[in-house]
Amino acid sequence: MTSPPPAARVVELATELDAELREIRRAIHANPELARMEHETTALLLDRLRRAGLDPRPLQGTGLVCDIGDDPREQGRRRVALRGDLDALPVPETTGLPYASRRSGVSHACGHDLHATAVLGAGLVLARLAEEGQLPVGVRLIFQPAEEVQPGGARDVLEQGAMDGVGEIYAVHAAPKIDCGLVGSRIGPITAASDNVTVRVSAAGGHTSRPHLTGDVVYALGHVITQLPAVLGRRLDPRAGANLTWGAVHAGQAFNTIPTSGSVTGTLRCLDEQTWERAGALVEEVVGDLLAPFDVAVELVHVRGMPPVVNDERSVHVIEAATREVVAEDAVVLTEQSLGGEDFAWYLTHVPGAMVRLGTRIPGGPAYDIHRGDLLIDERAIGVGVRVLARTAQLAGLRPSSPHAPVA
Structure with missing residues (x-):
């Protein structure tokens, strides 16, 4: 175990990306695509990652994976994965936003545009940190299709070997009943x-x-x-x-x-x-x-x-520590177990990890709900998600490899 790289650099790099990531999220939001049809979203992400000097690999159909940093086998460490989902819902948007859905009857009513943008931003930050020698872990970005259908696109990702060599995985999920700037966390089952x-x-x-x-x-x-x-x-x-x-x-x-x-x-x-x-x-x-x-x-x-998403206790401690370092000491709140389903659960049947709820409510504003066409999010949540995921990957890389998933 070595000392973690400075958290301030994560915050600095994430802040530099704020304006660009807001526009990327709006572009994804305006052009929602249903499960296994996320071709434009996949192409947008591929292009941005390639422009960052990375080598993303498309998955069969839609979605992609992208590795960052040294091969963990050279360091005796794990590779940590960050997952974002891409698909929208067959729900008409009613927000009236200037960047509202351009596709009739389809919208990002579950916040996947936010998830994908946060993972992209975290990847861009981590790529810069790798160049600076501040990334003590190999990181794999997983942009997954078809979360909104049963039994979920995570199964497709696993079948294609996208988790090979990964020892731990993390994700965030939009939480419109939690204020922006807060992260809802829980050890054990967090969904149903x-x-x-x-x-x-x-x-x-x-x-x-x-x-x-x-x-x-x-x-x-x-x-x-x-x-x-x-x-x-x-x-x-x-x-x-x-x-x-x-x-x-x-x-x-x-x-x-x-x-x-x-x-x-x-x-x-x-x-x-x-x-x-x-x-x-x-x-x-x-x-x-x-x-x-x-x-x-x-x-x-x-x-x-x-199955339910069952958060690993040690992984929860890592993402909570990251949140306190790059958001605020009091940014972590306990969240309840939801009856909602999330196919992130399939990854956790293979390796330990954690999903947390990323607050998207404008403080003092109305509480919306997901899967509704009027969903509005505080776009500052994008930067919060970027900082939390990037710092989590850094801190996770300082832990010994998991006995459940040895490095490939």
Whole structure:
């Protein structure tokens, strides 16, 4: 263990990039792209990293990785990864900003434009530090596609070997209920497991005056909508926070016709990984039992999403220390475990690491929520994210290699 390089240099280099990174984030924000379609975003990031003298490598389809600093095998140290996600959501933007989405029905309503820009900025800072001999670790930037779909683009990144040789990984996530300048942190689970559940039912259909002559698809769906979450609430440990919430239901077009098919789809979330493992089989059992009396054919589609993000204790200490050094001594706040899902969890099944919540609320201003078209962020959060991620990589490089992930 050696003394860390000065934190002041990280702050200085990050500050120099503030104006440029704000414009880059606005460019990404104005041109949002859905999962696995992030071609323009990937090209923008590739170009900026190459202009910094780096050698980024595109992933298959979209996304990229970029290594910075010496090969860690030469130092007996780990390589640390920083992850940013690229995709937007099929949500219309309603902010009215001059750089609002130019693509109808698509927007960066989850802050991935912020995440990607913060990782880019951290990479540019770390590249300068490497030139100055102030980077005691190899760093890999991972710009990941398709975080917003199940089971998540992180699986694609892992399958392409982008984590080979990485011993630790870090990320930030926009938190519009936390003031800009604060970082929400937590040891252990910080998100929930999240799956997609769809139930499709079908029957012969017929006239609403003769429901006894056919399976009543709409009535059967109503039973699933109300009773499946209720049964899960009694069959699963309530301490696990299991929650099934429906997001869409489709059946029929005419008021006097029983349709031939219909479907309901939603998300199943669990705070506890063991309960998540049990829940799938239980959903299948309960759906079959609930619909058995209604003379309908049933198809259950249960798409496994991702486990909870479980932050490693030592990694949390590193990113909290970095935050206190480059933001403020009182900048770290405890955050609660969320029922939201995040495919960053898949990286943490391979190596230790941590994700923290990056405050984006304008202090004193309204609290927005993610996945809404009116989301506004305090753009000063970009610089906060850059400083935190860059300093975290520096400090992580001073730790002995993890026994869970030896250097390749």
